[in-house]
Amino acid sequence: MEDREISDILIHWYEGNKRDLPWRKTSDPYLIWISEIILQQTRVVQGLEYFNRFTERFPNVAALAGADEDEVMKYWQGLGYYSRARNLHAAARQIMNDFGGVFPRTREEVLSLRGIGDYTAAAICSFAYRLSYAAVDGNVFRVLARLFDIDLPIDGGEGKKYFTALAQSLLDERRPDLFNQAMMEFGALQCVPKSPDCESCPLNGKCLGLSARRVERLPVKNGKTVVKPRYFNYLYVHGQGMTLLSKRMGNDIWRNLYEFPLIETERAVTWEELSGMVVFQELFDGIENIEIVREYVAKKHVLSHRVIFPVFYEIRIDSFSRSMGKYLKVPDDRVGEYAVSRLIQSYLEVRDGLLF
Ligand code: SF4
Structure with missing residues (x-):
C-alpha cells in the first residue's frame, strides 16, 4: 500500500x-x-x-x-x-x-x-x-x-x-x-x-x-493499572463566619489545590473511631462546643491510579484551637474563590443545594 x-x-x-x-x-x-x-x-x-x-x-x-x-x-x-x-x-x-x-x-x-x-x-x-x-x-x-x-x-x-x-x-x-x-x-x-x-x-x-x-x-495493551484505594475523612470545620482550608503540598494528587482539613486512614472508619484518634483530638484540643452538623458519605471518586472513598463531616465550632493555626481561615462566602479538586467542588455543590 x-x-x-x-x-x-x-x-x-x-x-x-x-x-x-x-x-x-x-x-x-x-x-x-x-x-x-x-x-x-x-x-x-x-x-x-x-x-x-x-x-x-x-x-x-x-x-x-x-x-x-x-x-x-x-x-x-x-x-x-x-x-x-x-x-x-x-x-x-x-x-x-x-x-x-x-x-x-x-x-x-x-x-x-x-x-x-x-x-x-x-x-x-x-x-x-x-x-x-x-x-x-x-x-x-x-x-x-x-x-x-x-x-x-x-x-x-x-x-x-x-x-x-x-x-x-x-x-x-x-x-x-x-x-x-x-x-x-x-x-x-x-x-x-x-x-x-x-x-x-x-x-x-x-x-x-x-x-x-x-x-x-487491536490495539494490544500490556498490563492493567493497579488501582489503590484511599480513605479520605474531610472535616468541614467552620465557626465565627470562617471556614478552615489548607493547601495540599507534597508529591501527591491535587498538589496546590485547597481542601478541608483531612484525616486519611488505612481503611473506612466510623465517626467514633475517627473522633477518638490522636490527630483529631489534637486538632480540636481546648474547644468547648463542637457540633457535628452532618456526615456525608460521598460517592467513591475514581482517578487513574486511585479510588478515593470520601466522607465529609460538617463540624461547627465556637472558637478555634491553637493547632488550627496551621490552616487558612477563609470567610465562609469566599471558599468558592479557592481552587479545589472536583471531589471538594461536588461536595460544596451538594452542601449548597442542601441535598444531604
Ligand atoms: S478498523 Fe479502523 S481503519 Fe480499519 S476499516 Fe475499521 S474504521 Fe477503518
Whole structure:
C-alpha cells in the first residue's frame, strides 16, 4: 500500500469530516499548546469550554507567566490532572526567562519546556510551524495498529518506538499539520475504540486488521493499572463566619489545590473511631462546643491510579484551637474563590443545594 495514498485518503476524509474547533484555525503556538495540554485526558466538548475561558483570561505567554499560580489553578478547577496546569504556568515563566517571551521554534527547545513530551512537541511544531514531526497520540496508535494489523503492545517501549516510526514514514511532508490532524481526528471519529463503522470507512479496502477480523482486539495493551484505594475523612470545620482550608503540598494528587482539613486512614472508619484518634483530638484540643452538623458519605471518586472513598463531616465550632493555626481561615462566602479538586467542588455543590 502506498504511504502517500493512505495519507491522501486521510486528509481528504479530514477535510470533509473535521470538527470546527478554535485551535485548528490558528497557527499561534501558544494557543495550540494550551489546547493540546487541555485535551490530554479531557473530552473535546469539555475541553473547548475550558480553552475559551482559559485563553480569554490568559491570552498569551506573558499573561499566563504573570498570573498567580492560585488563579491559574482556579481556571483549571474541575479538569483534573492538575500537574498540567502547574506545568503550563511554570513553562510560561520558562519562556519569559529563557526565550525572551517568544514561544520557542525548534522541537528541541519546545521539548525543553515543563510538561511537554514527544507528542505535544510534535503537535505544536507541526501545527504552528509545519515542521515534519508525526504526532502520535492514543488515537493514532489505534488507527495504525488496526490499519497495519500490528499486535505490539502500544504501552511498551518497543511498541511506542515502532508506531512513532511508522507514523513518521506515512507523514506527508508537504502538509504535516494536516496529516497529523487528520490521523487524530480519524481515530477520534471514525476508527473509534469500540465497534468502529468499518463499512463506511474510506480505508476499509486497505485495512489489514479488518481483513484479518482482528479490529476489536487491536490495539494490544500490556498490563492493567493497579488501582489503590484511599480513605479520605474531610472535616468541614467552620465557626465565627470562617471556614478552615489548607493547601495540599507534597508529591501527591491535587498538589496546590485547597481542601478541608483531612484525616486519611488505612481503611473506612466510623465517626467514633475517627473522633477518638490522636490527630483529631489534637486538632480540636481546648474547644468547648463542637457540633457535628452532618456526615456525608460521598460517592467513591475514581482517578487513574486511585479510588478515593470520601466522607465529609460538617463540624461547627465556637472558637478555634491553637493547632488550627496551621490552616487558612477563609470567610465562609469566599471558599468558592479557592481552587479545589472536583471531589471538594461536588461536595460544596451538594452542601449548597442542601441535598444531604
Ligand atoms: S476499516 Fe475499521 S478498523 Fe480499519 S481503519 Fe477503518 S474504521 Fe479502523
